[in-house]
Structures are given as C-alpha cells and as structure tokens.
Ligand SMILES: [Zn+2]
C-alpha cells in the first residue's frame with residue numbers, strides 16, 4: 001500500500017489546502033477507512049469561516065462519509081476488512097457522567113471526526129471501530145455519507161415529542177431542514193410547514209406547505225433548522241400554547257426570547273444535539289424509497305475538483321442541496 005495520501009487541510013480562517021500527507025495509522029480500537037464518498041456539511045463552511053468550535057490548525061475537515069475498511073488497529077473485533085461502511089463522526093468517551101446516563105450524544109469529553117482528529121476530506125482516515133456501520137448494498141456511497149445527518153435529524157424529531165397528528169413548522173430550507181421535514185411526515189405529523197428563502201430548496205421537499213407569510217400560533221412544534229436569530233422569532237411566533245421549540249441549529253451568540261409569551265402560553269424550548277445512537281433507524285430511513293433521501297445528493301464531484309464542490313455549497317449554485325465528494 002502507498003504511504004501518503006491527498007487531503008484537504010484547514011490551515012487558518014478561509015484557508016483550505018490540498019496537501020500530501022502520511023496515511024494515518026489506526027490506533028488501538030480504530031479502523032483505517034479508504035474514503036469512497038464524503039458530503040460537505042454547512043458546519044464545514046462555518047468552521048472555515050469563523051471556527052466557532054475552536055478547531056486547532058492544521059486539521060483535515062470532513063465528518064460525513066462512507067468508505068471501505070482497509071486496516072484495523074489492535075483490539076478491533078467484529079469488523080471485516082473490505083467491508084463498505086458508513087461513519088458516525090461522534091466519538092463518546094463512555095466514562096463521563098453524561099455517557100453513564102446514556103446520553104453519549106452530549107458526552108463532556110467528546111471526540112469528533114474533523115474537529116479533534118483528522119476527518120474524511122482525504123483519501124484515508126481513521127475512526128473508532130464502534131462508530132462505523134456496514135452499509136447495505138442498496139445504499140450508494142454518497143447516500144451512505146448521509147448516515148449521521150439523518151441520525152441527528154431523527155434526534156430533532158425525537159426531541160419534538162409525539163408529533164403524530166400534530167402541526168410542525170420547520171424553519172430553514174437547507175439540507176437539514178429538508179431532511180427534518182421529511183422525517184416529520186414519516187413520524188406522523190398531520191401538517192408540516194417549511195419556511196426558507198430558496199424556492200428550489202422549498203419545492204424539493206415533498207408534501208409540505210410553504211406558507212406565504214410567517215405562521216402565527218398554529219404549530220405544536222417548531223424546529224429551528226437554520227442558524228438565524230430571525231428564524232428563532234419566526235418559530236416562537238408560530239407556536240400555539242403549550243407548543244415546543246426544538247433548537248437543532250447552533251447559534252453562537254445569545255438570542256432574545258420573549259419569556260413573557262413563553263410564560264403565558266406555557267411554551268417549551270428543547271435543544272437537539274448529535275443523536276442518541278439512532279444509526280439503525282437512520283439506515284432504515286436511507287433505504288426508505290418513500291423518503292427518497294438519496295435525492296438530497298444533488299451533485300457528485302470528484303476529489304480532484306474539490307474547489308468546485310465547495311463553491312457549489314457556498315454559493316448554492318445550480319440548485320444545490322448536498323454535494324458529495326467522490327474518490328473513485
Ligand atoms: Zn455534518
């Protein structure tokens with residue numbers, strides 16, 4: 001096997017560089033994965049622009065991926081070399097209070113692919129063996145890379161509570177808003193409304209309502225799927241009494257919330273971060289033809305043309321939702 005690989009390294013604000021570097025060696029409990037496809041996440045753009053999570057430079061970004069296991073470190077059992085897998089980027093410690101409470105998604109010593117360890121915008125990367133899962137044949141490489149985006153959207157639905165027969169507003173028409181809206185229908189919501197700014201994106205979500213004006217006091221649940229303070233206000237205004245806001249998207253700066261209305265109408269606010277091991281359900285969703293999550297992948301661009309892939313996501317050109325970087 002060759003010793004070096006090509007990788008996209010973040011070296012500073014707005015500085016992503018293709019570089020030649022050694023192929024990583026899997027440590028104990030880890031596997032080495034040859035990347036087949038990796039999708040670009042909105043958070044990759046935020047990391048590049050303002051590095052909200054304080055990633056230490058240099059770092060290979062990328063955390064949504066599918067690939068082939070080509071090597072394993074010590075103490076790795078139950079994985080087959082040559083297996084095609086999807087990767088979950090979150091690496092919970094297993095020992096902290098949150099992990100012991102069963103809340104490994106909010107582990108206080110969490111590792112994360114592309115944050116504290118080199119990620120999947122590379123020909124090879126390593127990940128802890130228990131965070132990869134075999135991909136059924138009918139899921140393509142690019143669609144397989146959506147495992148974690150779908151799992152985190154399932155967490156948002158779970159945090160919304162029982163939405164069967166209910167009215168749900170999803171604020172945000174990006175890939176996450178799109179997936180959440182589809183999953184809300186799947187979970188039995190009677191009505192799903194989506195607000196956003198891009199007609200192509202809104203129209204690409206089947207079976208949802210696109211309100212002309214901000215909805216007022218009609219939603220049982222509002223899910224924030226865009227990092228915008230204005231969208232928080234839209235969500236709060238949309239909730240009917242006893243409604244619940246689910247904060248899925250990250251907003252770094254504090255946002256003003258009308259607690260008087262929250263008090264009077266007994267509203268609730270819940271966070272949704274990562275997912276409580278919803279990998280199996282995410283795999284089911286990826287195979288569900290009614291959900292058609294494969295349609296989220298609007299573009300596949302070869303790794304050689306990575307700059308084109310990023311500009312597609314950045315400037316939302318050519319009717320873009322999810323852009324997959326492919327390696328074969
Ligand atoms: Zn992501």
Ligand SMILES: [Zn+2]
Pocket residue numbers: 092093094095096097098099100104107108109110
């Ligand atoms: Zn932990």
